[in-house]
Amino acid sequence: MTLEEQVSLLAGADFWTTVAIPRLGIPAIKLSDGPNGARGGGSLIGGVKAASFPVGIALGASWNPALVEEIGGALAEEARSKGASVLLAPTVNIQRSAVNGRNFECYSEDPCVTATLATAYVTGLQKGGVGATVKHFVGNESEIQRTTMSSDIDDRALREIYLPPFEAAVKTAGAFAVMSSYNRLNGTFTSEHKTLLGDLLKDEWGFTGLVMSDWFGSHSTVPTVEAGLDLEMPGPTRDRGDKLVAAVRAGDITAEKVRDAARRVLRLIERVGGFEAPDIPAEQAIDKPTHRALIRRAGAEAIVLLKNDGILPLDLSGRTIAAIGPNAETAQIMGGGSAQLNPHYAISPASGLRSLTSENQLRTGAGVTANRLMPLISGPFEVDVYGRPDLTGPVVEHQSHPLGEVMWFNAVAPSVADADFSLRATTRFTPSETAEHVFGLVSVGPSRLLVDGRTVVDIRDHWAPGDNYFECGNREARGTIALEAGRTVDVVVEYRFVQATALNFKAIRVGVAVPLGDKAFAEAVELARASDIAIVYAGRSGEWDTEGNDLPGLDLPGRQDELIAAVAAANANTVVVLQTGGPVVMPWLDKVRAVIEAWYPGQEAGNAIADVLTGAAEPGGRLAQTFPHRLADTPVETGDSLTYPGRDGHVAYRDGVFVGYRHYEKAGIEPLFPFGHGLSYTSFDWQAPTVDRPNFDGEGVITVRVRVSNSGARPGSEVVQLYVAPPASRVERPAKELRAFAKLHLAPGETVDATMTLSARAFSYFDAERNAFVAEKGRYRLIAAASSAAPRGGIDIEVTREIVEGVRARFQD
Known part of the structure; x- marks a missing residue:
């Protein structure tokens, strides 16, 4: 291969494919x-239909590696149906903050838990012939200024908390690919971090x-290749x-560095069967029945x-049911951002x-709304594109889009x-009604919205990037206009693109609604009062839990908390179903x-939830993230913005290894629901x-x-x-740490042994001065528990020597 041919492999051809070299049969x-x-290869909305599986936090709550491996196998089939041989998954970042917008994906x-399930996911996917891309390497635990923020993490926290899932995915599961994160790590972009990628x-x-x-997420030429970033995406190349x-x-970089990166691209093509089947199918x-059944089963096991x-x-026999809340008639099946489909x-x-009910047995009422953005207008949108920035001159292209939200990744x-x-x-x-209608407008660049020629929203002169579209789009701008039921109006958006971040992304979104008021709230409460059972379907949606935006807090959006309290006061048999x-x-x-x-359990959401509510399925989930009483109880809410959300381009991981349940035990804070909690029938x-x-x-290992x-x-x-609870140590250690687990399924009267193994790493902490994992000599307590707060028995073992x-790699001197 010529140097030019090798280099051509090191960036994508377009948004989703690598470069081919026909001369060489590549x-x-x-x-x-x-x-x-x-x-x-479609947009985040619309596009070819695909199966929607439970999100990451739901799979985490399953605590079931066998199930996750099975889902990985099904996703390999799904990827192949889209002509893809590499999937950008799994996401194995740690849920450091309770308000990270992308917690749902982790x-x-x-x-x-993360390492075990990541290994299972990668194994299942790659057994199906599709390469896994483990992401985001490393330190992407917040969405705030994620493309520029430096995550400042010491060696011990990296080695004990944030790196193990990646290590397991690579060393145990043999992941074919790893994706660097947007952020910087200790001041250096991870895409240019030689210690991280190379060493x-x-x-x-x-x-x-x-x-x-x-x-x-790649910003340079020599530093990225020198560090070990093999493939710049998307293409065509920029750097x-x-x-x-x-x-x-x-002579600024050696030819061998380029050859090594090119070999790795060729190796990936070979591993996923690209040379054997070079054509990318349409x-x-x-819609596979087997996938439908798997999604429904997995959704229930995650609840x-x-x-x-x-x-x-x-x-349910002979009883009237009120299904109340914003999520009753709306299927919240996934989070927002690049994971949506x-x-x-x-x-x-x-x-x-x-x-599962007879006619008139079930009645519904939303009561309140929980949307962050105005509900999407139905469309279709007819788009005229001009070759000038001021809407003048000839129309150079006409497009038709089915929805009131349009995204363009490239030109x-x-x-x-x-x-x-x-x-x-x-x-x-x-x-559909005569009332004041609220229109919402989001765009990546200046725009205005007109209704029948009247300007309702105008952000041409004061547009600024905000909390939408990966921090590229403005905070939704709203305007109100009185409309008459049945009288059709023209809705027009005029738009000009301004590149707000490194993402070359364009979008417009129009929403409209008549806001629900006190009347709808009162009607929902009265419905509950008149029913035998009231079920409130509450929570959030992919507008809140989304890539590119952290949450404003832990309260349910809108008036949902008020609605639940009012329904419970009206009906003594109130059940709450959360989806967050x-x-x-x-x-x-x-x-x-x-x-x-x-959670967000995928396309079978309503069936999986009904299965658990009625007992057709066991609620198989256990919390893989602690639920606190209040936001102030969480590890990163220290009162210092440098710890979270960051200050002057840096976020300091001062919580160290005391993440999640480790923090609550250290601080003596009782959570609302502890890590690992979940009841059974x-x-x-x-x-x-x-x-x-x-x-x-x-x-070797200890078998427990x-x-x-x-x-x-x-x-x-x-x-x-x-x-594992350690003895007194020369360093501060958590009171105990999860080191293994087993998911058991038992019939009535059945007895099963949970068998788990522990290696030396299970007793170790990371000593940054010695650049080593160290297990100190002494007596360790092994605690079998149903949650971090529910021990069921323990036994001591003796580590007989240090x-x-x-x-080898050292992040800080």
């Missing part, structure tokens, strides 16, 4: 966003796969190509029964329950440059009979743990067994969590 391969589905606050990932961990940038060829010839929407006084499972279908909670039209275009988008809207991408506070908890957390008896080696010298019996009348599942496991 094919292009296609990548697709994940991780809860394979969207293919598995857990704990590295043991640690490739040299110390022996990673033979490919390192790619996050989209537009490589001729620039890199010139750098090699000038995208297909294949956490937080509270139950015996009302669940529900007996166009699902085959979406079952709402009310629809799932309605299929809006082939014949116009980003700096030179403007557009006018037109749709028609027919109100992370913790919420619950000021009404003692007023309701039961609470379940259903049956009961379990545990015996004390046993070990095969009460004395451990560091060689805990015998568990289902003492109830129903089949059920239990999660045996194994924590065990030192040295590492």
Whole structure:
């Protein structure tokens, strides 16, 4: 291969494919966003339909590696249906903050849970012939200024908390690819971080796969290649190509660095079968019954029964049910951002329950809204693109889009440059009622919205990037206009693009609604009062839990807390179904009979929730993230903005290793619901743990067994969590840390042994001065528990000597 050919491989050809070299028979391969589905090459909205699986936090709550591996296998089939041979997943960042907008995409606050499930996901996906891309490497635990923020993390916290999931995915599961994060790590962009990508990932961990940038997350030529970033995405190249060829010839970087990166691209193509099947097939929407069944089963296994006084499972026979709340008739199936896709279908909670009831047995009422943005106008939008920035001259291209939200990842039209275009988008809207209507406008660049020629929203002169579209779009601007029922109006958006960040992204979004008021609230409460059972479907949506934006707090949006309290006061049989991408506070908890957390469980959401409510399925989930009483209790809420959300371009991980339950135990704070918590519809008896080696010298592993019996009348599942409590140490250590777990499924009367193994690393902390994992000599307590706050038995073992496991890469001198 010529130098130019090698360099050509080191950036994408376009948004989703690599570069082909026909002369040498080197094919292009296609990548697709994940991780809860394979969207293919379409936009974040619309596009070819795809299966929507439970999101990451739901899979984390399943605590079931076998299930996650099975889902990985199904996602391989989904990726292939989109012509993709590499999936940009899984997301294995740690849930450091309770308000991270992307918590829904991550598995857990704990590295043991995350590493175990990441390994399972990668294994299942790659057994299906599709490469996994483990992301985001590393320190992307917040969405605030994520493309520029420096995550300042010491070596110990990196090694004990944030790196283990990546290490397991690479060393145990053999991940084919790793994606660098947008942020800087200790001042250096991760895409240029030689210690991270070269010394640690490739040299110390022996990673033979490919390192790619996050989209537009590469900012330089020589520093990225020198550090070990193999593939710049998306294409066409911005920083490589001729620039890199010139750098090699000038001696600024060696030809061997380029060859190594090119080999890794070729190796990825080979590993996913690109040479054997070089043609990229057209995208297909294949709605497989097996995937439907798997999604429904996984959704139920992820649901956490937080509270139950015996009302669940529900007996629906002869009883009237009120399905209340903003999420009753709306299927909240996924979070927002690059993980979203166009699902085959979406079952709402009310629809799932309605299929199990007779006519007139179930009635619904929203009561309140929970949207962050005005509900999307239906469209279609007819778009005229101009080759000038001022909406003058000839129309160079006409486009038709099905929805009132339009996104462009690359050029809006082939014949116009980003700096030179403007557009006018037109749709028609027919109100269903005579009232004041609120229009909302979001755009990546200056725009205005007109209704029948009247300007309702105008942000041409004071547009600024805000909290939408990955921090590229403005905070939604709103305007009000009186409209008459049945009289159709023209809605027009005039738009000009301004590049707000490194992401070359354009978008407009129009929403409209008549806001719900006190009347709808009162009607919902009266509906509850007149029913035998009231179920409030509350929570958030992908507008709140989304890439590019952290949450404003832990309260339920809008008047939902008020609604739940009012419904509970009106009906003594009130059940709350939450759908969120992370913790919420619950000021009404003692007023309701039961609470379940259903997360975003994919396209079968309503069916999975109904299965658990009625007892057709066991609530198989356990919390993989602590739910606090209040935001102030969480690890990063220290009162110092440098700890979170960051200051002057830096966020300091001063919480160190005391993340999640480790923090609550250190601070003596009782959470609302502890890490690992989850109730069952049956009961379990545990015996004390046993070990095969009460004395451990560091060689091999210790095997721990805990015998568990289902003492109830129903089949059920239990999660045996194994924590290690260290002796007095020369460093401050958490009171205990999860080091292994086992998910058990038991029939009534069945007894099963949970078998878990512990290596020397399970007893170790990271000593930054010695650059080594160290297990001190002494007596350690092994605690078998149903949650971090619910021990079921313990046993002591003796580490008979100091065990030192040295590492090579060092992040700080």
